[in-house]
Structures are given as C-alpha cells and as structure tokens.
Amino acid sequence: MSDSESVTKALSALHAGKLVAIPTETVYGLGADASNPLAIQAIYQLKGRPANHPLIVHVQAPLEYSQDKAHDWLAILSPWARHIPESAFVLIEHFWPGPLTLVFQKSRLVLDAVTGGQDTIAIRSPSHPLAQELLRGFRGGIAAPSANRFGKVSPSSAAHVRSEFIDQDDLLILDGGDCQFGIESTILDVSGDGEPRLLRPGSISPKQIKEATGINVSIDPIKDQKIPRVSGSLKAHYAPNTPLHLYKQGLSDFLQSIKQGRILDQSIALVVWEDKNLHDLAQLKELTKKSKLIQVPKEPIAFAHGLYRLLRLLDQSQYQTIYIPSPPSGEGWDAIRDRLQRASFGSGPSSINHPSS
Incomplete structure (x- = not known):
C-alpha cells in the first residue's frame, strides 16, 4: 500500500472515531480526533492512562505562508488556544513544525478529557511528512500520546507499536519508518505571565531556544504558582519490565x-x-x-x-x-x-x- 493510500485509510478511521498509530519525528503517537469524546476515551482505555493525565494535540502547519506568519498560525491555533502570547509566536516561527510542545490557556471548545480537566492545553505541530499529510487531510486536531501502554517504553518504529498492542488486530498503524529523534518533544509552558517555563526536556534545549530566539526559558518552577500537568511528568515512566x-x-x-x-x-x-x-x-x-x-x-x-x-x-x-x-x-x-x-x-x-x- 502506498503512503497516500495509507493516509486515506487512516483519515477514514479517524473520522469514524477510531484510533490510528501515527509516526512523528519524536515517537509514534496513538492518535484520535481531539474533538470526539468517545475517541478520546478510547485512547485512555487502550493505554490504561489515568483520566487526569493530559494529552498533546497535534495540528497541521500552514501549507503556504502569507506575509503574516503569525496570522497563519493563529487561524490554526484559535480553535484550541484562548490566548497566544507574543513569545509563543516567536517560538513557533523558529521551531514549528518540530519537536516542541507549547502549553496554552485552552479555548472553551476544548474537551476536558483532552486536558485532564485543566484550563491549559498542550499543542505541537510535528515535522514528520506523513503526520503533516494526515493532519492536512484531517483538518482538525489529533490528540496523540505515545503509542504504548501507560508508563512503559515509548515506540520509535511501527514494529514497536505492533508488539505493544499485539492483541489489537484492528489498530491501524501508519508506518513512517524509524523516528528521527527517538525521544519525546520538549514541553514549554507559555500559559502564564513571564518567561516560558520548561516542563519536560527534549531534543530542543533552553540553550538552543535562547540562541535562536533570544528568549530565556525558566528551568526552575515558579513558587506558589500552579504548574500544568503534562505528559511524561510522573516519577515512574518510560519503564521496561526488567529492573x-x-x-x-x-x-x-x-x-x-x-x-x-x-x-x-x-x-x-x-x-x-x-x-x-x-x-x-x-x-x-x-x-x-x-x-x-x-x-x-x-x-x-x-x-x-x-x-x-x-x-x-x-x-x-x-x-x-x-x-x-x-x-x-x-x-x-x-x-x-x-x-x-x-x-x-x-x-x-x-x-x-x-x-x-
């Protein structure tokens, strides 16, 4: 089956409320329509994921940019994020599509199940070409945590996903080869005032962000301020069964x-x-x-x-x-x-x- 045929099949599955394992440049994600409550519930059930552990929503990149790139991204993000600070647009311009997740104040339209009941939402635009083709065809957000049982080792190939869900014969896996980076995205909180805060380290470091944008990233959590829960923040995670x-x-x-x-x-x-x-x-x-x-x-x-x-x-x-x-x-x-x-x-x-x- 060709890539375009696989994407067409994946689109049909997503529109029908089914789950699809999708390749990204970080790890494979277990994708579902982020606006479909039953599809989101299916992610939590299959992974065995706690209901208060939020998901990351993946969005497409503009197919073509106008003279106002910030406006192009605003059109994509506005259904999901209520407020987008200027620093976020700078980060997006330099690092999207790519392995950077940004945490915003969520739009009132976002399902509570996607955010784990929080008033913030994590969003990123993956750079993997198959993921972008899928997102452009879907024309919506795809919630996609890593395609593995909760707390276990993340998958960096389609074969890993298949072995993880060996009992799920009907799970469609979009094979995009080995993941480029092999670990999950960097997560920054841009939902509050002040400097963006690092919530999860990844392939893009605070030093790289400073050098590319001039933006300082706060590494230490701000005291007396609620920090959004994000994927991969529990003490035990990414764990093999062998000690x-x-x-x-x-x-x-x-x-x-x-x-x-x-x-x-x-x-x-x-x-x-x-x-x-x-x-x-x-x-x-x-x-x-x-x-x-x-x-x-x-x-x-x-x-x-x-x-x-x-x-x-x-x-x-x-x-x-x-x-x-x-x-x-x-x-x-x-x-x-x-x-x-x-x-x-x-x-x-x-x-x-x-x-x-």
Whole structure:
C-alpha cells in the first residue's frame, strides 16, 4: 500500500472515531480526533492512562505562508488556544513544525478529557511528512500520546507499536519508518505571565531556544504558582519490565563489583560507553559470560535516537537486570537523563520501584 493510500485509510478511521498509530519525528503517537469524546476515551482505555493525565494535540502547519506568519498560525491555533502570547509566536516561527510542545490557556471548545480537566492545553505541530499529510487531510486536531501502554517504553518504529498492542488486530498503524529523534518533544509552558517555563526536556534545549530566539526559558518552577500537568511528568515512566539500574561509578569499579561476586551469577545486560578502556571491556566479557555487554555512543543525539529501541530489545531478552551508565552532565543530556531516571524508578516486573544505584 502506498503512503497516500495509507493516509486515506487512516483519515477514514479517524473520522469514524477510531484510533490510528501515527509516526512523528519524536515517537509514534496513538492518535484520535481531539474533538470526539468517545475517541478520546478510547485512547485512555487502550493505554490504561489515568483520566487526569493530559494529552498533546497535534495540528497541521500552514501549507503556504502569507506575509503574516503569525496570522497563519493563529487561524490554526484559535480553535484550541484562548490566548497566544507574543513569545509563543516567536517560538513557533523558529521551531514549528518540530519537536516542541507549547502549553496554552485552552479555548472553551476544548474537551476536558483532552486536558485532564485543566484550563491549559498542550499543542505541537510535528515535522514528520506523513503526520503533516494526515493532519492536512484531517483538518482538525489529533490528540496523540505515545503509542504504548501507560508508563512503559515509548515506540520509535511501527514494529514497536505492533508488539505493544499485539492483541489489537484492528489498530491501524501508519508506518513512517524509524523516528528521527527517538525521544519525546520538549514541553514549554507559555500559559502564564513571564518567561516560558520548561516542563519536560527534549531534543530542543533552553540553550538552543535562547540562541535562536533570544528568549530565556525558566528551568526552575515558579513558587506558589500552579504548574500544568503534562505528559511524561510522573516519577515512574518510560519503564521496561526488567529492573533497570543506573550506575554512576566508573567501569573499573563495576568490574570490582563483578569480581566480588555481587552480580557474577546473574544474567545481566551491561551497557557501557563506546569510549571505554579496551582492557576493561575484555575483562568484563570474560567475567560476564552469562551476560551481554552493549556499547552505546557517548553522544546525546545518537544515544537518544536508539534509546527506546535499546530498552525494548533488552527488555525482551530475558535478562535479570539492565545496567546503564548515568548520562554525563550538561544540557545536551538533560532529556536523556530525565527519561532514564523515570525508567529506572518505574522498572520491574510489578509495580515495585527499583531506585538506581
């Protein structure tokens, strides 16, 4: 089936109130008509998502821009957002379509189910060409949280979605290949006064925003002010069923732990940076014959792109434990650190939390 045929089929499903898994440049989303209460309810039911956990609404980008780009975007956003500050238009001009979600004061027309009962709404315009084709054909907002069971590892390919919902034969999946970024969008709150506030780190950092627009992004929450709830903000999230631990000590210290027998008899997946000492790696391979040694790039963009694929692969490989090094300091690693800390806290075969070492 061609892409256009797949999009036509997806449009029919959305108009009929059904769910469609859609590709974006971040992760795959579980999409539904954002104006259809029953379709929104179906998202919550299939994911097992708490009713007060808001969704992100995806909107199309203007097909053609006039001389007034702000007016073009206003026409698209006005059914959803009640007030759009000037700073938001600047951010939109530089980063939409793309992996940036903005939180606005919601329009009175927006369903409470979409916002988790809040007076704010999260909106973004994805840059994936298939997502944009779908949105242009749909001519409305598509609510689309990540296409996975609530709190579990996000999907970065159509195959991930299919394995996540293996029992949902009628779920239509629009296959757009592997996701470009591999982690969820940056979320900024522009619903209040003052500087935009970072609610979730992502591929676009506050430093990049400052350099591109001159806008300062507040990183620390403002005291005594209500902060909107957003996707991915719970302490446990993005979690594999296999216990996941983040280790901060150097590889040599980890070697010593193995030699002392702490994990010698376990079947573990040990993730290490590609730049580690070859001698240490050789010793590790010798000592952990029952385990798997996986090298990953110590570069944030490449690491983020493969993060969820790695977690899914290791989670399906029957290891007793997964060990991943804590990301280095620096803003470029903030989004990855955020995902791994929440994944570690929520990991395990039951609801028992496993704090990182």
